[in-house]
Amino acid sequence: EAGVTQFPSHSVIEKGQTVTLRCDPISGHDNLYWYRRVMGKEIKFLLHFVKESKQDESGMPNNRFLAERTGGTYSTLKVQPAELEDSGVYFCASSRGPMETQYFGPGTRLLVL
Amino acid sequence: DQQVKQNSPSLSVQEGRISILNCDYTNSMFDYFLWYKKYPAEGPTFLISISSIKDKNEDGRFTVFLNKSAKHLSLHIVPSQPGDSAVYFCAAPNQAGTALIFGKGTTLSVSS
Numbered sequence: 334e335a336g337v338t339q340f341p342s343h344s345v346i347e348k349g350q351t352v353t354l355r356c357d358p359i360s361g362h363d364n365l366y367w368y369r370r371v372m373g374k375e376i377k378f379l380l381h382f383v384k385e386s387k388q389d390e391s392g393m394p395n396n397r398f399l400a401e402r403t404g405g406t407y408s409t410l411k412v413q414p415a416e417l418e419d420s421g422v423y424f425c426a427s428s429r430g431p432m433e434t435q436y437f438g439p440g441t442r443l444l445v446l
Numbered sequence: 447d448q449q450v451k452q453n454s455p456s457l458s459v460q461e462g463r464i465s466i467l468n469c470d471y472t473n474s475m476f477d478y479f480l481w482y483k484k485y486p487a488e489g490p491t492f493l494i495s496i497s498s499i500k501d502k503n504e505d506g507r508f509t510v511f512l513n514k515s516a517k518h519l520s521l522h523i524v525p526s527q528p529g530d531s532a533v534y535f536c537a538a539p540n541q542a543g544t545a546l547i548f549g550k551g552t553t554l555s556v557s558s
Binding site: 368373374377378381388392424426431434438 | 495545548549
């Protein structure tokens with residue numbers, strides 16, 4: 334069974350540009366989560382999808398971040414326009430049920446210059 | 447305000463010895479805890495968990511202890527192996543039971 338995959342693995346962009354991160358969850362996992370780790374800090378929750386619906390987006394920093402999960406399969410996280418403080422590692426995770434073990438992808442390392 | 451705290455950024459241990467990683471929490475409503483392990487350039491991998499109805503859970507070389515009165519848990523690795531060198535995160539589900547709240551992590555280095 335394939336694990337959670339994320340694309341790209343790295344992205345370097347300039348302040349003000351747009352970046353779109355993609356996550357493909359484990360097949361059959363209805364629950365998909367986005368997290369972010371800024372260097373040296375804890376991994377912080379951004380939002381949670383159940384199928385295509387946003388269940389909890391309390392962790393989204395501001396309206397420059399837009400997450401979608403059309404069709405309830407893969408998800409995208411768009412940052413527009415990117416700011417310096419958006420740099421960090423963005424992790425996606427998925428689980429079969431909301432209380433079940435979350436499996437993480439390898440992350441996308443975003444650097445905003 | 448951090449609800450899950452790992453106050454030791456790093457720990458160095460010799461191969462074969464015990465590694466003890468600590469975690470404190472502030473929210474007494476937490477009733478389930480997890481440890482994740484993370485290698486460089488990889489995502490966190492689930493390691494072991496414990497429910498608040500237990501005070502100990504063991505899986506091979508890994509044991510997690512929970513002290514609810516002290517709001518403290520610890521992960522014991524015995525014997526430690528060089529392959530255990532990684533960042534270890536303590537986590538708890540939020541009150542909705544979905545999102546995980548993580549500590550900052552402890553980097554474990556096991557030397558041979």
